[in-house]
Amino acid sequence: MSPSSPGFWRSPVRGTWFTAVLGTVLLFGMTLLFVTGLLSYAAYNPDLAAVNDKTPDKGLLGFYLFDWPTDPHWLYRLNQGLHVTVGIALIPVLLAKLWSVLPKLFALPPVRSVSHALERLSLLLLVGGALFEFATGVLNIQLEYLFPGSFYPLHFYGAWVFFGAFVAHAALKLPRTVRVLRERGLREQLRTHDRPPAAEPTVSRRGALGLVGGGSLLLFGTTAGQSFDGWPRATALFAPHGGAEPGKGPGAFQVNKTALSVGVGADRTGEAWRLVVEGRGRTVRLTRADLLGLAQHSADLPIACVEGWSTSDQAWSGVRLRDLAALAGYEDEPPAVLVESLQLRGAFRKAALRDNQVRDARSLLALRVNGADLTPDHGYPARVIVPAAPGVLNTKWVTRLTFGEL
Ligand SMILES: Nc1nc2c(c(=O)[nH]1)N[C@H]1C(S)=C(S)[C@@H](COP(=O)(O)O)O[C@H]1N2
Numbered sequence: 468m469s470p471s472s473p474g475f476w477r478s479p480v481r482g483t484w485f486t487a488v489l490g491t492v493l494l495f496g497m498t499l500l501f502v503t504g505l506l507s508y509a510a511y512n513p514d515l516a517a518v519n520d521k522t523p524d525k526g527l528l529g530f531y532l533f534d535w536p537t538d539p540h541w542l543y544r545l546n547q548g549l550h551v552t553v554g555i556a557l558i559p560v561l562l563a564k565l566w567s568v569l570p571k572l573f574a575l576p577p578v579r580s581v582s583h584a585l586e587r588l589s590l591l592l593l594v595g596g597a598l599f600e601f602a603t604g605v606l607n608i609q610l611e612y613l614f615p616g617s618f619y620p621l622h623f624y625g626a627w628v629f630f631g632a633f634v635a636h637a638a639l640k641l642p643r644t645v646r647v648l649r650e651r652g653l654r655e656q657l658r659t660h661d662r663p664p665a666a667e668p669t670v671s672r673r674g675a676l677g678l679v680g681g682g683s684l685l686l687f688g689t690t691a692g693q694s695f696d697g698w699p700r701a702t703a704l705f706a707p708h709g710g711a712e713p714g715k716g717p718g719a720f721q722v723n724k725t726a727l728s729v730g731v732g733a734d735r736t737g738e739a740w741r742l743v744v745e746g747r748g749r750t751v752r753l754t755r756a757d758l759l760g761l762a763q764h765s766a767d768l769p770i771a772c773v774e775g776w777s778t779s780d781q782a783w784s785g786v787r788l789r790d791l792a793a794l795a796g797y798e799d800e801p802p803a804v805l806v807e808s809l810q811l812r813g814a815f816r817k818a819a820l821r822d823n824q825v826r827d828a829r830s831l832l833a834l835r836v837n838g839a840d841l842t843p844d845h846g847y848p849a850r851v852i853v854p855a856a857p858g859v860l861n862t863k864w865v866t867r868l869t870f871g872e873l
């Protein structure tokens with residue numbers, strides 16, 4: 468028997484009701500992923516294109532971009548925690564949904580009419596787009612940037628292709644979905660089948676939904692902990708950095724890239740280190756002692772990575788970015804800034820911050836955290852920390868700040 472004959476697909480669990488339930492979950496879930504994904508992209512200051520984003524020709528697809536705010540200070544932490552945790556938890560739902568409609572892939576004739584051909588093409592974009600987005604997303608968080616530079620454009624364009632097809636698909640299927648779900652109640656459905664079983668079912672509908680829901684919950688429960696400190700982090704088995712709190716002491720919170728792994732050695736962060744601040748025709752060079760001699764301010768802010776993990780608020784202290792802008796000749800209305808690290812290899816050596824971020828009194832060039840000097844891994848001698856910004860904009864091992872239009 469071939470897959471194109473109906474008898475080949477024997478599971479009585481398949482059917483419009485099972486598909487409709489999973490489709491409804493995905494309707495809300497995928498919409499949340501799309502929205503939080505676009506917000507995450509906006510948070511990256513992609514319009515400061517020279518540095519932060521090299522996505523070619525976003526053009527119209529960048530229509531929603533706005534100046535990412537600095538309040539509330541946990542905004543990116545929440546956004547990205549949702550994006551990654553919900554994304555991972557939806558994997559079993561997506562797979563079950565595809566399984567439930569699999570026979571349609573083999574239906575003959577492959578194309579019945581022009582409109583049928585168009586529908587199949589849209590399904591190709593829908594399914595291909597969904598698998599592509601989940602694959603690139605999971606690879607990016609688990610392999611710590613398999614493709615650092617290219618992940619953003621891939622995931623960004625993939626999202627638009629997927630979502631276009633998703634909207635069309637949802638609009639087409641919504642009336643039927645609503646009808647199927649209204650027809651009979653959940654309890655009854657869990658007991659019955661759409662058609663007489665061709666074989667003894669290996670799993671009941673209740674069992675099938677339980678499997679999908681249980682899988683989802685398991686992934687949720689082993690991922691969500693990465694957005695919290697203390698014991699919940701120990702439950703984050705699927706998090707890229709595992710569930711471990713890195714050591715003890717003031718600097719014992721999650722580290723993205725260690726100093727060693729990107730070749731930042733003590734030879735370049737010791738006495739020889741200087742911070743160069745450039746602005747309106749002025750260049751100022753400062754030692755760490757000079758910086759400690761300037762007015763010190765503190766701010767309680769988290770690190771929230773695009774990978775979804777985050778720390779709770781840490782007590783940072785150092786010099787306000789806007790005070791450094793003033794040193795460079797921008798006494799009032801500080802402009803955007805280009806931040807450069809002394810790091811020689813690897814990604815994230817530079818980042819651009821927008822003027823609203825520079826102006827915020829909590830945006831610091833931090834020298835200390837939790838009452839002690841920064842550890843080498845957290846960016847000693849000096850690092851940027853900005854409220855509500857993605858972790859990637861909080862450049863470590865800073866050596867140069869260039870204020871001005873970007
Ligand atoms: N120079 C430099 N700064 C960097 C990075 C880096 O790799 N190099 N990683 C960024 C990313 S992606 C994150 S999430 C934060 C992590 O900061 P932490 O390691 O202190 O927690 O640092 C950011 N600053």
Ligand SMILES: [Mo]
Pocket residue numbers: 723771772773774858859
């Ligand atoms: Mo990050």
